[in-house]
Amino acid sequence: MKKSAKSPVSSARAGASHHPHMRHASRAGPHGDAPLFEVRRSGIHGRGAYATRHIPKGTKIVEYLGERITHKQADARYEDKGQDDGHTFLFVVSSRVVIDAGVDGNDARFINHSCDPNCDTVIENERVFIEAIRDIEPGAELGYEYGLTWESTDDPEELENYQCRCGAANCRGTMLAEEPLDEQKAARSRSRKKKNAGARSKAKSKAKAKARPKANAKAKAKAKAKPRRATRRAKKSPGKSRRG
Numbered sequence: 001m002k003k004s005a006k007s008p009v010s011s012a013r014a015g016a017s018h019h020p021h022m023r024h025a026s027r028a029g030p031h032g033d034a035p036l037f038e039v040r041r042s043g044i045h046g047r048g049a050y051a052t053r054h055i056p057k058g059t060k061i062v063e064y065l066g067e068r069i070t071h072k073q074a075d076a077r078y079e080d081k082g083q084d085d086g087h088t089f090l091f092v093v094s095s096r097v098v099i100d101a102g103v104d105g106n107d108a109r110f111i112n113h114s115c116d117p118n119c120d121t122v123i124e125n126e127r128v129f130i131e132a133i134r135d136i137e138p139g140a141e142l143g144y145e146y147g148l149t150w151e152s153t154d155d156p157e158e159l160e161n162y163q164c165r166c167g168a169a170n171c172r173g174t175m176l177a178e179e180p181l182d183e184q185k186a187a188r189s190r191s192r193k194k195k196n197a198g199a200r201s202k203a204k205s206k207a208k209a210k211a212r213p214k215a216n217a218k219a220k221a222k223a224k225a226k227p228r229r230a231t232r233r234a235k236k237s238p239g240k241s242r243r244g
Helices: 010-015 071-081 156-162 181-234
Strands: 022-024 037-041 047-051 060-064 067-069 090-092 098-100 119-124 127-132
Touching: 060 119, 067 071, 071 090, 071 098
Parallel strands: 022 090
Antiparallel strands: 037 047, 060 127, 067 098, 090 098, 119 127
């Protein structure tokens, strides 16, 4: 599945088509990277990244590197890879760019998913960094929320390949995002329509408010004119008719 963080990057997600095996970075942040970890066997999955010394909160730990390809190329590679792997090095950078850490990648690709993460992903100038979101002590395994993208029409058996085994007390049991991508898009579409409808309603209200004083002015003018005409008629002598 493509990896996706909890906080959406709207420009990247709006233009990117759905593709399993992909991650999204969560937000933009300042530049920085440092080799503060080592890679070894993980109790979560395969190999993992472990802090070699104290890492303060806010530290840019490492940049996520790999071949930069298009979504179309990523789709082709995924089709070749098959549906039953459950492992991914693809990371969405924008609506145009995907990083494939399986080609020319670095050790950042070994940082595992965690439902109780001590790291997060950030984007700066279309570069992805892994950042510590709390103080990390030596020996602790690094992890961040993958939030793998999926759709409500995906095969449930395929989605089972992305079970989470992080062992956290709040483990959701899956590396998938909480909501399928198609439902997220539908929700954003409904929100935009609601916002546009509200804007149109507000514009109509303003137009009515502007028109109201004009209507009131006309009504007042008519009200002033009526008494004058009535006064002139009242001056006529009773019982007499006008001659032509």
